Amino acid sequence: MKIAVIGAGNSGCALAADYAAGGHEVTLIKSSRSVHEDNFAFLEKNGGKMVLEEFGVEKTGRISRLSRRLEDVEGCRVVLLCTQTAYHRQILEKLVPLLHRGQVLLIDPGYLSTAYVLGLKAEPGLIIAEAESNFIDGRISAPGRFKVGFRNVRNPLGIYPRSSLTRARELLDGLGTPFTYLENVVEAALHNPNMIVHTVGAVMSIPRIEATGGDYCMYHEVFTPSVWNILERLDGEKMAVLRSLGCEPLPYVEACKFRNSLEEKRPGKEVFFEYAAMPTRAKGPVCVDSRYISEDVPQGLVLLESLGRALNVATPVAGALIELASAALGRDLRSQGRTLEALGRENVEAILKEAKGGAILCPDSVQ
Numbered sequence: 001m002k003i004a005v006i007g008a009g010n011s012g013c014a015l016a017a018d019y020a021a022g023g024h025e026v027t028l029i030k031s032s033r034s035v036h037e038d039n040f041a042f043l044e045k046n047g048g049k050m051v052l053e054e055f056g057v058e059k060t061g062r063i064s065r066l067s068r069r070l071e072d073v074e075g076c077r078v079v080l081l082c083t084q085t086a087y088h089r090q091i092l093e094k095l096v097p098l099l100h101r102g103q104v105l106l107i108d109p110g111y112l113s114t115a116y117v118l119g120l121k122a123e124p125g126l127i128i129a130e131a132e133s134n135f136i137d138g139r140i141s142a143p144g145r146f147k148v149g150f151r152n153v154r155n156p157l158g159i160y161p162r163s164s165l166t167r168a169r170e171l172l173d174g175l176g177t178p179f180t181y182l183e184n185v186v187e188a189a190l191h192n193p194n195m196i197v198h199t200v201g202a203v204m205s206i207p208r209i210e211a212t213g214g215d216y217c218m219y220h221e222v223f224t225p226s227v228w229n230i231l232e233r234l235d236g237e238k239m240a241v242l243r244s245l246g247c248e249p250l251p252y253v254e255a256c257k258f259r260n261s262l263e264e265k266r267p268g269k270e271v272f273f274e275y276a277a278m279p280t281r282a283k284g285p286v287c288v289d290s291r292y293i294s295e296d297v298p299q300g301l302v303l304l305e306s307l308g309r310a311l312n313v314a315t316p317v318a319g320a321l322i323e324l325a326s327a328a329l330g331r332d333l334r335s336q337g338r339t340l341e342a343l344g345r346e347n348v349e350a351i352l353k354e355a356k357g358g359a360i361l362c363p364d365s366v367q
Contacts, residue, residue: 001174004073006031006091007082008040011108014136014146015080017050020061022176027065027072031083031091040066042143053141054148055280070095077171078104081113082134084291085299086336088113092120101125104171106157109133111299111338112189114160115347127164127171129157130188133259135177139282149280152259154178158185162354180258184355187247190238190307191255194292195300200231202285202292203324214286219276230317237315238304244311245352289329297325302337310340 001024005016008030016028028048030040043050048063065072070091073079079099083091092113099105100123107113110130117128137150157179159168165181172179182188201222202209208216223231231252239249250258253268261271285292301318308315326333340348 002076003078004029004076005080005082009036010139011134012082013140014138016063017052017061020063021059025064027067028063029067029072039140039143046144051145052148070098073098078106081107084295085111086295089116092116096120096122099126104129104168109192110189111192114185114351115343118347118350119344127168128160129168130185132156132188132191133193153262154180154259156180156182158182158188160185186245186355190242194296196231196235196252198292198296199301199321200234203321206288206328209285209288214284217281217283219281234317237318240313241308244313293325297322298333298337302334306339
């Protein structure tokens, strides 16, 4: 299958190489010049060759085309957007006019970026898919090499519009990734694990990050019993919002178990702590102003808080974490965040209208 991957960071390069190794014709599009330039230059000089090292086993993918032009999505059946979510809107403003009926735009992860696509008047017939989280976890270890830390056993996706589900499955299942399908893209957005673990873990790790210069592993150290209590309170707020929207209020640990393990009878919390303790977990975050806070607080927690306010669902822990993170970074993360106003209230309403439960947000006057 001819596919395009937008974003040549850790996630984009891993998926591009993995799909190329699986026999797909992959175009990897670098959307900025801010990071990983050395890796992209290596790929350009070496025919798109990238090695995936996975627990002692190596496989090579040869990416067919390397580009810096969004126009090269032309003719691709599936287009994956794998950049940081903070940049989705500005990329989508340029990308959406290039997409056509029958293509699938897979946003990995989404955080409800479907609303941006709707606001940009996408061509009717474009299929939108949102993922909860990255399918392959790991890091570019050297130019042309990616070290896999973990690979999900299942990858939940939301599809918009729901009437496109059958066609979406035909195309997406052809990629070879083990996908499952949610009721709607709202579930995919709010089950993004980074909104829970990254925000709580990084905010509660601020002294440790600064004391070590990032020479520690958040997953190995931060989730002590007291911090876990905070995580569960935040997760409770997420589930209350999901319930008010007519969605399944699945706890974080159960969503984690579904993605990470096929052992149905194991407790979800046990699965999480086994995942957290893996020796392949990368160090960091290496600084306080990292994507764990600068992305997942404004893109995740602000979204949760804004939905909660519209639904009259209290989200005090989310609000407190936003305040603490803003104070630590010295800037207002709410002003940069995914509020309903930023997403377009009418776009979110359109998504909810077709979703299971059909929840309606409160009038503008309560905002």
